Amino acid sequence: MVAGRVSVLGAGVMGLSTAHELALRGHSVTVIADRTAEASVSGVAAALWFPHRSGASPFLVPWLLAARRRFEQLAADRGTGVDLRPGTVVERSADADRSWTEAVPKYREATADELPPGAVAGVRAVLPVISMPHYLPWLRARCAALGVRFATRTVGRVDDLAGGAGRAGGTDLVVVAAGMRSGDLLDDDSVYPVRGQVLRLPDPGITEWITDEDHPGGLAYVVPRRGEVVCGGTGEIGSWDTAPDAGTEREILRRVCALVPALAGRPVLSRAVGLRPARDAIRLEHVPGHALPVIACYGHGGAGITLSWGCAQAVADLADRI
Numbered sequence: 276m277v278a279g280r281v282s283v284l285g286a287g288v289m290g291l292s293t294a295h296e297l298a299l300r301g302h303s304v305t306v307i308a309d310r311t312a313e314a315s316v317s318g319v320a321a322a323l324w325f326p327h328r329s330g331a332s333p334f335l336v337p338w339l340l341a342a343r344r345r346f347e348q349l350a351a352d353r354g355t356g357v358d359l360r361p362g363t364v365v366e367r368s369a370d371a372d373r374s375w376t377e378a379v380p381k382y383r384e385a386t387a388d389e390l391p392p393g394a395v396a397g398v399r400a401v402l403p404v405i406s407m408p409h410y411l412p413w414l415r416a417r418c419a420a421l422g423v424r425f426a427t428r429t430v431g432r433v434d435d436l437a438g439g440a441g442r443a444g445g446t447d448l449v450v451v452a453a454g455m456r457s458g459d460l461l462d463d464d465s466v467y468p469v470r471g472q473v474l475r476l477p478d479p480g481i482t483e484w485i486t487d488e489d490h491p492g493g494l495a496y497v498v499p500r501r502g503e504v505v506c507g508g509t510g511e512i513g514s515w516d517t518a519p520d521a522g523t524e525r526e527i528l529r530r531v532c533a534l535v536p537a538l539a540g541r542p543v544l545s546r547a548v549g550l551r552p553a554r555d556a557i558r559l560e561h562v563p564g565h566a567l568p569v570i571a572c573y574g575h576g577g578a579g580i581t582l583s584w585g586c587a588q589a590v591a592d593l594a595d596r597i
C-alpha cells in the first residue's frame with residue numbers, strides 16, 4: 276500500500292509498536308482504544324525479553340530476533356526504560372526447548388552453582404529487561420512525535436471503522452492488535468486467557484533475572500527493573516479471574532525467595548493479575564471479507580513484549596503489500 280490512512284485497534288504494546296512502525300513508513304496512523312497500555316495486560320508484564328509460552332509461528336525466530344535487536348538499540352538510551360541484564364533460564368528436563376537461543380547472539384551453559392536445587396541444566400544470557408512504567412509512556416510519546424493520533428473509544432465491529440476514523444477522516448486499512456478481545460472483533464473464538472499473577476517488591480540491589488518455568492511448585496520468575504523487582508507467577512489456562520489471590524501470592528513469594536534469598540522479608544509494594552492473550556498459533560495475516568482491508572496481529576500469549584517489534588515490522592511489511 277502506498278502511504279495511506281491506517282487505524283490501529285489497540286493501544287497495548289502491540290498496537291503502539293505497530294503504530295510506530297507504520298508511521299515511520301509514512302502512513303497516517305490513528306490508534307483507537309478504550310484503555311491505555313498501562314491499564315491493559317501490557318501494564319502487568321514483567322517484562323523480560325523471553326518467549327514464555329508464545330503461540331506458534333514459522334516466523335517466531337525472525338520476529339524474536341528483530342525485537343531483541345530493537346530492544347538492544349533502545350537500551351543505549353536510558354530514557355527508554357530498556358536495560359540489558361544478565362540472568363538464568365532454569366531447565367528442569369533434559370529436553371527443554373532452547374529454540375529461543377537462535378535469536379540470541381551469545382549465551383552459555385549455566386554452571387551447577389548458578390542453578391537452584393532440582394535443576395537439570397540452564398542457560399545464561401544477557402537479555403533486554405523492559406521497565407514498563409518507563410517504556411510505555413516513552414513508546415506512546417515516540418508515536419505522537421511521529422504524528423500518530425489517538426482516539427479513545429470502544430469499537431464494536433471492525434466494519435464500523437469503514438465510515439471514518441475520527442480526525443483521520445477515513446481509513447484505508449485496519450490493524451487489529453486488541454489483545455484478548457481481538458477474537459471478538461474478528462469472529463475468532465480461538466483466543467483464550469492464560470492468567471498471570473505478579474507482585475512488586477522494592478529492589479534489594481539485585482541485578483540479575485531468573486526464570487524457572489517448570490519449577491515443581493509452579494512458574495517462578497524474578498525480574499529486577501528500575502527500582503523494583505517483579506516476581507511471578509502463575510499460568511492458569513482458561514481462567515478469567517483478574518483478582519489477585521492471597522494464597523497464590525504466598526506461594527509465589529515462597530518460590531521466588533527460595534530462588535533469590537535477598538528478596539526474603541521485603542514488603543509487597545503492589546500486586547496485579549493479567550490475562551495473557553493466548554492462541555495456539557499467533558495470528559498475523561491479512562483477513563479478507565471486511566469492508567476495509569484488515570490485518571490481524573494477536574495471540575502472543577506470554578511473549579507480547581518479546582515479539583512486539585518483530586511483529587510490528589511484519590505488519591508494516593504486510594501493509595506495504597496490500
Ligand SMILES: Cc1cc2nc3c(=O)[nH]c(=O)nc-3n(C[C@H](O)[C@H](O)[C@H](O)COP(=O)(O)OP(=O)(O)OC[C@H]3O[C@@H](n4cnc5c(N)ncnc54)[C@H](O)[C@@H]3O)c2cc1C
Nearest residue numbers: 285286287289309310317321323430454471549579580581
Ligand atoms: C503476569 C504477566 C507477565 C508477563 N510477562 C511478560 C514478559 O516478561 N515478557 C513478555 O514478552 N510478555 C509478558 N507478558 C505478556 C504480555 O503482557 C502480552 O503478550 C502483551 O502485553 C499483549 O499486548 P497487546 O498489546 O496485544 O494487548 P493489551 O496490552 O491487552 O492491549 C489491548 C489493547 O486493545 C484495546 N482494545 C481491545 N478491544 C478493544 C475494542 N473492542 N475497542 C477498543 N479498544 C480495544 C485495549 O483497550 C488495549 O488498549 C506477561 C503477561 C502477564 C499477564
